[in-house]
Amino acid sequence: MKSKLKVVLCWHMHQPYYREGPNGTFHLPWVYLHGIKDYTDMAKHLENHPDMAAVVNFSPVLLEQLDQYVEELKNYQSSTSHKTNPLSDPLLSVLAGTADIPSNLAQKKRLFEDCQRCYAPRMIEPYPAFDQLMKSMESVFDKISRENESAFDSQTNSPIDSFVEGLEDQKFHDLVVWYHLAWLGHSLKGSKQVTALFEKGHDYSLDDRKQLLSIIYEALSGIIPRYRALADSGQIELSLTPYAHPIVPLLNKFENMKCSSPEAPMPNCDDYPNGVSRSEWHMEKGIQSFQHHFGKKPDGVWLSEGGVSEDAIEMLDKFGISWTASGEQVWRNTCHLNQMDSEEVHNKKALFKPYQYKDHGTQMYFRDDGLSDFIGFEYSHWNADDAAHNFVENLQNIAKFVGDDVEQQVVSVILDGENAWEYYHDNGYYFLDALYQQMSQCEDIEVTTFAKSAKSVTATKVDSICAGSWVYGSFTTWIGQxxxxxxxxxxxxxxxxxxxxxxxxxxxxxxxxxxxxxxxxxxxxxxxxxxxxxxxxxxxxxxxxxxxxxxxxxxxxxxxxxxxxxxxxxxxxxxxxxxxxxxxxxx
Structure with missing residues (x-):
């Protein structure tokens, strides 16, 4: 049988905690909006391609916020009055009717601006009714601003006459409906209910909005069960990030920033108090959440932002974690630190191997930054089929390059599973469909998971790790400024x-x-x-x-x-x- 190059495609799903405390208001809507757009579509692509394997990584605070939205929407669905069970998310509350359209200019303008938060060329401009509504309301706000510069001062709480043309409550109801329709994933837009809402175009009633809420509820409530089913079938591997997505090496000690950024200033304070204990708390709490949602302990952990260090690896080993991963520059810095100056380091062949810190059992994988960034930043500008073909062709070239040693090589492609698709046509539907089809059918590669690879590929031992993250190989995105x-x-x-x-x-x-x-x-x-x-x-x-x-x-x-x-x-x-x-x- 022909030897194949192992390829792991890992999607990292993460949102921070947007709620004010455990029971307060959601300050930003990104958990549920990415839920109805990206988490649903990503599950559907995997369901449509059962021969495609992947690793899907979740941060526990994302999972728990999804639970909170589902519970609130469930209560809303069961209430006899739409005012009975208020929602904790302000934007969702306007859609649901549990909150009224604001009565003053500053708040109205804020609602208008909130509904602009998306990539307009892909999510507003393709819909003429939505695009025209946005432009007409913007024109009204601009006119008011020209006539009265202080009109939008939030301190004055300026009232607005209901007869101002273009800013009636119905316009805002239409605006909020269109914003949520635009955020629906490709896999949700084909239903009769959604099609009818798109075709109606304006004058959306409370019943229309309730119907859209039902669609949102069904989508959100299905996310975790769908990924669990994919994992239970063996198609995908689910992995974990420590509970609230902390940078573990920096919690442990600020000195961990120095290997990759020796000249960067450290905070003018002591190390984070009891930081190692806090890192372990995030691991313990994260594992508990993972077991609650998916019924088992994870094999692998994607440390937040791929932030690795020697003490972080020691912690993972303590928890019996079989693998973790980081970025290509961390690998380069680590090779330099260990005086690994071989030809395989210079030509990048050594990138496609797992590594092991001393005798610790946790294997480390390092992503191919170029391949990962092609998906994250470049292919959105390409024809979908051409982009998928180019990606697979790159993998085939790597398979030829590594030659006879191909069975011991693992190409790691790791990136956000939610943030890139806003810039693709149709939320990346045609690209991912073509990519999964071509990857799963290519005779030169074997799509697999890190857990499976860790059992069959021999790791290279290193005596030191140059601490860093998948962003520039350093921690400068989080510290040092x-x-x-x-x-x-x-x-x-x-x-x-x-x-x-x-x-x-x-x-x-x-x-x-x-x-x-x-x-x-x-x-x-x-x-x-x-x-x-x-x-x-x-x-x-x-x-x-x-x-x-x-x-x-x-x-x-x-x-x-x-x-x-x-x-x-x-x-x-x-x-x-x-x-x-x-x-x-x-x-």
């Missing part, structure tokens, strides 16, 4: 205050559990990702505000007044990062 370091300094100070209260035995068991969960939210990586001047002001402001709200919530749980500095922005942004800043390319 003024704004990012300031955020760490605030977090360290808050943790010290929490530890002081806990050590005084001032909290009950239930209060300690709530404090742990809130602390985990504050430890998530996404706050630090967005700080800096290369991201848009809008995104930075969203995450800056929510991070400070979460820290303030932490202080309320220990009955302390939040420090004054939490009332002021940490970062203001101002850049124009590619793909709205949600992803970083490495080539």
């Amino acid at each position: 003024e704004d990012k370091n300031r955020a760490w300094e605030y977090l360290v100070a808050a943790k010290k205050d929490c530890d002081e209260v806990v050590s005084a035995s001032a909290l009950s068991k239930d209060e300690l559990l709530e404090l742990d969960d809130q602390l985990a939210i504050c430890e998530g990586s996404d706050w630090f990702w967005w700080f800096g001047d290369y991201n848009s002001s809008e995104s930075v402001n969203d995450f800056d505000e929510l991070y400070r709200i979460q820290l303030k919530k932490l202080y309320t749980l220990i009955d302390k007044v939040p420090p004054e500095h939490l009332n002021h922005p940490i970062s203001i942004g101002g850049g124009n990062a590619e793909n709205s800043g949600t992803m970083r390319r490495n080539v």
Whole structure:
């Protein structure tokens, strides 16, 4: 039988905790919007191609937020009045009718702007009715702004006359319906109910909106069971990220940033207090959540942002994890640190092997950054069939290149499973359909999983790991700049205050559990990702505000007044990062 090149395609599904505490308001809608667009479509592609294998990685805070949305929508569906069970997500509440259209200009403009949050060339402009509605409302807002510059000052709470043409409540109901229709995945748009809503185009009634809510509920409630069924059938492997998506090496010690960024300034504070214990807490809590949702312990862990270090690998080994993965530059830095100066390192052949840190059992895989970034950033501009053919052709070239050693090679392609598709035609439907078909039928490659590979491929041992992430091989996306370091300094100070209260035995068991969960939210990586001047002001402001709200919530749980500095922005942004800043390319 012909030897084949092993290829692992790993999709990372992750959203940070957008809710204000465990029972508060959702500040951003990305969990449910990506749920109805990307998580549903990605499951459908795998169901349509049973010969295609993949690894699908979930962060537990994403899974738990999906649960929260499903539970609230379930209660909404069962209520006799649409006002009976309010929803925690403001945008979803407007769609459901549990919240009224705002009555003042500032809030109306904010709702209008919220419904612009998508890639317009793919999600607004293809729908003439939606596009025209957006343009007409924008024209009205511009006219009001020209006539009265202070009209949208949120402090004045300016009322708006109901007869202002173009800003009637019905226009906003239509706007919110269209926004959600645009966010529906390709796999949901073929139903009769959805087609009828698209064809109606305007004057959507409460019954129409309720019907759309039912579609959203059915989609969200099916996500976790569908992926579990795919895993139970053996088609895919499900893997885990530590609970709230923290950067484990940085929680453990800030010194882990120095191998890849020796000149970058560290935060002006001590290491994160009891950071190793907190990293282990995220692992334990994450495994519990994974077992609850999928019925078993994961074989592999994608450490948040592929952030690896020697102490992180030691932790994974302690938990019996068989594999983890990171980026190509971490591999290069690690090869240099171990003085591995062979021809196979220079020509990248050695990239396609698993590695093992000393005698620890956890294998490390390193992604091919070029192949991964082709999907993440380039193929959205290509014809779908041509892009899929090009990708498979690259894999065939690698198979020829590695030659007789092909059975011991594993090509790792790892990227976000939700953020790229907004930039593709039809949410990437035709590209992924062609890609899965060509990959599963190619005679030169074997699509597989990391867990299966770990049992059959011999790992190369290394004595040292140069700590870093899949973004540039460093941690500079989360630390080492003024704004990012300031955020760490605030977090360290808050943790010290929490530890002081806990050590005084001032909290009950239930209060300690709530404090742990809130602390985990504050430890998530996404706050630090967005700080800096290369991201848009809008995104930075969203995450800056929510991070400070979460820290303030932490202080309320220990009955302390939040420090004054939490009332002021940490970062203001101002850049124009590619793909709205949600992803970083490495080539």
